Amino acid sequence: MSMLNFMKASMKRGDPVIRIAGEGGQGVVTVGELLDKAVAQIGLHVLTESTFTPEIKGGDVMFQxxxxxxxxPSxxxxxxxxxxxxxxxxRANKGNLVPGSVLIYDHEDTRPEGLDGVILYSIPMSDISRxxxxxxxxxxxxxxxxxxLFSIPMNGLQEQIRKRFSKKDPFVLRTNLGAFEAGFTYAGEQIQKQDLYYLITPGEKRDDLLLMNGNEAIGLGALIAGCRFYAYYPITPATTIGDWLTSRLPEVGGAIIQAEDxxxxxxxxxxxxxxxxKAMIGTSGPGLDLMQECIGYAGMAEIPIVIVxxxxVGPGNGIATQCEQSDLLAAAFGSHGDLPKIVLAATDVRDCLDLTIEAFNLAEHYQVPVILLSDxxxxxxxxxxPxxxxxxxxxxxxxxxxxxxxSYARYQxxxxxxxxMSLPGQSGGEYIATSLEHAETCSLGDGPQGHTIMTDKRFRKLDALEEDFLPLEREGPARAEVGIISWGATQGAVREAVQRFRQIGADVAALYPKLLWPLPVKALETFAASxxxxxxxxxNKQGQLAGMIRACTRLEPHRIQTYNGVPITAWDIFGKEGLL
Amino acid sequence: MGLKYRTEYRTDRKVTWCPGCGDFGVLDALCDAFSRTGLDPAQTVLVTGNGCSSMIGFFVKTYAMHGLHGRALPMAWGVKLANPSLKVIVAGGDGDAFAVGAGHLVHIARRNPDLTYLIMDNGCYGLTRGQPSPTARRQIMAGENGVGQPINPVALLITAGATFVAQGYSEDPKSLRLLIQEALNHRGFAVVNILSSCPTFNRQDEASLNRPEFLYIETTSHPVHDRLEALRLAMTEEDRPRVGVFYRKKRGVPDERPKGAGSEDRRDDLTRLGEMMDELRP
Structure with missing residues (x-):
């Protein structure tokens, strides 16, 4: 083996990041989802990201x-x-290409320029398609x-294409398969592979992996938790929870209602x-605002509900299809009055499933509203x-x-x-659920002490929460110079950044709280002490978690924030000046 | 099991309405209708909104929800969805129904769930000291100043899709009780708009209500299943309010049925959930 070939072989990458880009209506997401299934089918882990503008047709779309x-992690x-x-x-993505990376394009519509070191493969996609x-x-x-070009099993993809188009006109399946095969053949005969990317075959095939998005995971988690009712008013990006549950809830005896608001x-x-x-509702920021009075009612009348x-991006209508972590304050403090409630945040798709189940457990056990934040x-x-x-x-x-x-006292x-809690149908358990301040037996006007006693009773439910519920994950050495705290989907980028810090010998640990309200004060202070x-x-712009930590602990955290509508990256953290 | 006497449906809580309030008549007629229908308090849920009239749930010995202003209807439909064997009655004021809750009213009406809705319509917000509500007849005068004209509850409900629409009067407990019984026996969304007095804050409307000569709908001649005729009757301007059943129609009720509470047997579900997860294998 020549030295050059040896170097090339050692630089081969079996875990490529592939991005398909175009505009709405071109089937970007369709092929992306065929690709991710075929790749996951051979036993590899996959993680996809897709972005698009709110228009149904004609906006920028990419699937990675x-x-x-x-x-x-991210x-x-x-x-x-x-x-x-x-x-x-x-044009929308050329800025991300670096020397050694690959551009697949069609010479008929695209003329790449100024891409030093980028490997170019022109495929006459339009011509073959026509x-x-x-x-x-x-x-x-x-x-x-x-x-x-990247050794992705052809038969796996053909199988996915057949599945995807099996319910359509046979002509549609035939032409799609034909186009796939034509692209495969053209690249095999006409393209001289110059890059180093290929898809690795895992040593051990795993067949216990499921592939789904975060909203599907929330739907599945709800069904597993025993949720038998879901209601929603359509709003991006929460609507697909309802889409997924629409056919499935009735199959387990449940109901789903698309409400009028x-x-x-x-x-x-x-x-x-x-x-x-057990009942769940799903929405995004604008809907959460509208639900706040109901959330207060559920807290006061002590009726368990789960709100996703x-x-x-907010406020107002913001940017419906882009991500931000800016509803934390609204979730924790949004409803008026002294209200006990729980806020959880999912860090990845697995959490979307696990924390939905936990949200139901916490709501049912403590008889409080539980808000689960995703993005x-x-x-x-x-x-x-798994x-x-x-x-x-x-x-x-x-x-x-x-x-x-x-005699029964509902609010004992x-x-x-x-x-x-009694349920209608239980004789002897009749009571009136009310959000007027009430005594144990639901009677009103219990004097000046009454509200104090009942407020304390409601808040006492959450006293043991931090012990009852594992609120976080920690990684890194037991003692470190820098300790990063992050919540929600930001966790993935922080994990990658921590790995890079440690590769260069920097002393960094991280804490990922999943219970955000009530704030897990003990765990945060223990971490900070290390x-x-x-x-x-x-x-988000305001540093919402940082502010809550300042308000509830003795800590004065530094902050790293992005609010550009796209997921934070490891580089946003690793490359931050003055962090170490 | 139902209770024998209407007084048995009453809690011993002190009723806090003003002397002369029309809501007393509704409470009596409701309890009377309960005992004559034989409703089991354990199987009955009375859901209210918020305001003077919505306190009615505190005075009745069934299960009850004292809800949020305007949200009684969806809360009640939720109860019914969770456990269709329950008898679910909704009660509240005209502000609940036609102001803050108007959006829910029209959509619940068109969906036609099996609920009985009693609107205690006194044309004002009593709890906040008498501001005019959307049904205040005194707005007929104010309308000239651009405030608007009052809502016609019966016409609104007929056009929205309610399948039983009646109007009663709080000071005529016998005919009101009969209307409530009819509404309780109707399968679908049954509404009784109850003209009710607020002697403390709505003296203008009070004057028109205190006239004894109500127009009763002739059950023999009024084609109660004819929606257009019912609407015509509801829209006809008269000097006296009309009471009775305006419209009645059989129509399907939504049959979404969540599995009831306490279903400990998860085995069937586990099988189906396993299949759903198989579908998510790549």
Missing amino acids: LTASPVPI QGDRLDILVALNDRGY SLGSPLLKNMVALGAVAQ PIESASLAIGVSYAGT DVQR ASLSRRRQTI RPRLPEIRIIPRTRYDPAPS VTRDGISP VNKVVVVEA
């Missing part, structure tokens, strides 16, 4: 796939292979070329839960996660009223604040 034999900050389905896709009778097959031609969805859920069925807020990037991110083992999952029911000869003041400098990383 990362594949690896080991779990992938979408990363490198791009290895760009597939431009038109000039617009090329020759097969439709200008809309460019995406499948490109997919075929990608499969050929977010307030109606919240009111429905409160009624459903009052009658004893898939955050998007636009997780809503679309498709990620492989298949949940259903019998091993802990499901906590609410404390129920057990008919007794003595107990040591832990949790009062047994590091010399605390830095909070989050995707």
